[in-house]
Amino acid sequence: MIEVRDVTKIYKVKGKEIVGVKNVSLSIDKGEIFGIVGYSGAGKSSLLRCLNLLEKPTSGDILIDGVSITTLGKKELREERLKIGMIFQHFYLISAKTVLENIAFALKAAGKSKDEIIRKTLELLKMVGLENQKDQYPSQLSGGQKQRVGIARALANDPKVLLCDEATSALDPNTTKSILSLLKSINKKLGITIVLISHEMEVVKEICHRMAVMQDGEIIELGDVYNIFANPEKELTKTFISSVIQMDLPEPLLKNRKGTVIKIQFKGAIAEEAVVSELFQNFQVKGNILHGKIEYIQETPLGIFIMELIGDETEVKRAITYIESRIENLEVVKKVA
Amino acid sequence: MLDPIFTILPDLNKAFFETLYMVAISLGVSLIVGLPLGVILFVTDKGLLFENVLVKQTAGIIVNLIRSVPFIILLVALLPLTQLITGTTIGPTAASVSLSVAAIPFFARLVETSLREIDKGVIEAAVAVGATPWMIIREVLLPEAKPGIVQAITVTAISLLGYSAMAGIVGGGGIGDFAIRFGYYRYDNTIMITTVVLLIVIVQLMQVIGDGVAKAVNKR
Numbered sequence: 001m002i003e004v005r006d007v008t009k010i011y012k013v014k015g016k017e018i019v020g021v022k023n024v025s026l027s028i029d030k031g032e033i034f035g036i037v038g039y040s041g042a043g044k045s046s047l048l049r050c051l052n053l054l055e056k057p058t059s060g061d062i063l064i065d066g067v068s069i070t071t072l073g074k075k076e077l078r079e080e081r082l083k084i085g086m087i088f089q090h091f092y093l094i095s096a097k098t099v100l101e102n103i104a105f106a107l108k109a110a111g112k113s114k115d116e117i118i119r120k121t122l123e124l125l126k127m128v129g130l131e132n133q134k135d136q137y138p139s140q141l142s143g144g145q146k147q148r149v150g151i152a153r154a155l156a157n158d159p160k161v162l163l164c165d166e167a168t169s170a171l172d173p174n175t176t177k178s179i180l181s182l183l184k185s186i187n188k189k190l191g192i193t194i195v196l197i198s199h200e201m202e203v204v205k206e207i208c209h210r211m212a213v214m215q216d217g218e219i220i221e222l223g224d225v226y227n228i229f230a231n232p233e234k235e236l237t238k239t240f241i242s243s244v245i246q247m248d249l250p251e252p253l254l255k256n257r258k259g260t261v262i263k264i265q266f267k268g269a270i271a272e273e274a275v276v277s278e279l280f281q282n283f284q285v286k287g288n289i290l291h292g293k294i295e296y297i298q299e300t301p302l303g304i305f306i307m308e309l310i311g312d313e314t315e316v317k318r319a320i321t322y323i324e325s326r327i328e329n330l331e332v333v334k335k336v337a
Numbered sequence: 338m339l340d341p342i343f344t345i346l347p348d349l350n351k352a353f354f355e356t357l358y359m360v361a362i363s364l365g366v367s368l369i370v371g372l373p374l375g376v377i378l379f380v381t382d383k384g385l386l387f388e389n390v391l392v393k394q395t396a397g398i399i400v401n402l403i404r405s406v407p408f409i410i411l412l413v414a415l416l417p418l419t420q421l422i423t424g425t426t427i428g429p430t431a432a433s434v435s436l437s438v439a440a441i442p443f444f445a446r447l448v449e450t451s452l453r454e455i456d457k458g459v460i461e462a463a464v465a466v467g468a469t470p471w472m473i474i475r476e477v478l479l480p481e482a483k484p485g486i487v488q489a490i491t492v493t494a495i496s497l498l499g500y501s502a503m504a505g506i507v508g509g510g511g512i513g514d515f516a517i518r519f520g521y522y523r524y525d526n527t528i529m530i531t532t533v534v535l536l537i538v539i540v541q542l543m544q545v546i547g548d549g550v551a552k553a554v555n556k557r
Contacts, residue, residue, distance in 0.1 A: 052465055054461060054464065054465060078467045078468075078469065079467065080467075081464075081465060081466065081467035082466075082467040084465075086462070086465040086466075088458060088462060090456075090458055092456065092458040092459045092461065092462035093459070093462075094459060094463075094476070094477055094480065094481060095459075095481060095556050095557045096480035096481050096483060096554075096556050096557075097476075097480065097556075105463070105466065105468070105476055105477075106466045106467075106468075108468075108472065108476070109463075109466050109467045109468035109469070109472060110467065137556040138556075139556060139557055150462075153462075153466065154466075156466075157467070
């Protein structure tokens with residue numbers, strides 16, 4: 001659906017060259033929600049803006065549905081943009097136009113007839129739940145409502161792709177949730193491909209199927225959201241994940257433990273099996289759960305437990321070997337002295 | 338004491354309408370020419386819809402050139418042009434030519450400034466939607482800058498009122514001319530004060546109306 005081929009974007013600022021995006025290649029499938037995370041300045045925004053050519057890549061190519069958009073003429077590019085919706089962190093609505101007129105603007109850009117514009121605008125307003133606000137001006141709306149208008153405007157011309165530039169970063173947690181679930185339902189209902197960038201891992205965890213982590217203009221990790229959450233490879237990725245799944249024990253608590261402290265992670269179906277209770281049945285060890293959590297990522301459980309195993313040293317070792325045979329991820333946090 | 342005022346009332350009345358006439362014509366012309374010029378100055382800037390260094394600089398230089406000539410000199414220097422356009426160099430119609438020429442670049446710069454205040458993101462969002470540049474100018478830039486443009490019209494109108502007083506120098510007529518001839522040259526303070534008060538009232542009125550309209554069109 002979207003093919004990014006070796007894209008590099010270099011900015012010239014006061015004679016200096018600043019690399020925004022460095023040799024990024026990426027392929028995004030039709031109908032998926034793809035997330036790009038990274039700190040500000042990592043190049044994720046530049047990359048996203050290359051996808052509808054708000055920024056022209058310095059080199060490389062971008063194909064959308066097989067069409068190379070970097071070589072399009074002005075008119076063709078405008079027509080292509082009708083099929084790529086975009087929403088922004090700060091909404092960017094026309095403040096002098098009502099909600100209705102803001103959405104109608106996008107339809108006018110596509111040259112739709114008056115009747116068509118009215119029909120479609122009302123349909124969009126209904127979809128984003130703003131029928132009662134249609135004659136209000138953006139300044140009269142809340143942040144969440146503004147973003148809904150942004151979404152309606154972006155979807156006006158039935159695009160194939162929706163680009164979200166930090167779409168929820170200016171919103172409070174509750175509003176973020178409702179916007180994310182709206183995006184999710186749009187993705188399901190319309191089958192539209194969504195590419196979003198965020199510095200919040202929570203957003204990615206909530207709705208993305210696949211994700212990429214960016215640092216210094218490059219993609220350093222890419223894959224299924226669940227797998228990345230379960231087995232992050234890069235330090236930065238781990239940092240991002242720990243912002244969502246806090247599993248660190250307070251240092252004094254860890255110090256006072258007499259037994260061996262292990263951290264185990266259950267993936268998918270095994271999280272629903274009774275590994276822990278089998279452990280205590282089969283081995284002469286006592287367990288003490290210090291911390292535990294089951295996260296649901298894309299409706300698949302990911303369980304993480306930190307527990308202390310107390311007992312005879314060899315028995316503890318055997319127990320650990322047993323767990324390792326059942327699950328992939330075990331980390332000994334503290335060994336008995 | 339008020340007698341001199343009554344005796345000059347017909348003249349004052351004539352002068353008042355001459356001033357209105359001059360300001361109205363030159364304001365009209367400066368809107369028609371200055372608004373597009375202001376838009377051109379803005380959209381040809383770097384990174385904008387019609388980025389064009391040549392047009393931007395040419396327009397910028399012409400605007401600055403006219404703006405740096407003191408109006409009193411412009412008034413005299415443009416007499417041949419005035420003769421060409423109106424067939425005369427005397428009277429309010431003739432004075433309107435110089436007034437328009439002075440007001441166009443002034444208003445254009447004010448329009449440019451109010452366009453600059455629009456968040457670039459709003460323009461970008463319109464580009465991302467797939468709108469044509471023409472549509473963006475008409476439906477995004479102008480509506481978004483409307484409060485600023487209304488203020489610019491007010492400021493231009495008030496400046497024109499001030500400039501129109503100088504038009505008396507070349508026999509342009511109007512309140513300013515009247516104040517100089519009757520009040521200044523004849524040392525008639527009553528008439529001078531009357532005309533000044535009249536001018537103050539007009540300026541106040543323009544400002545109040547301008548502010549009111551600007552507030553009404555501001556949806557931010």
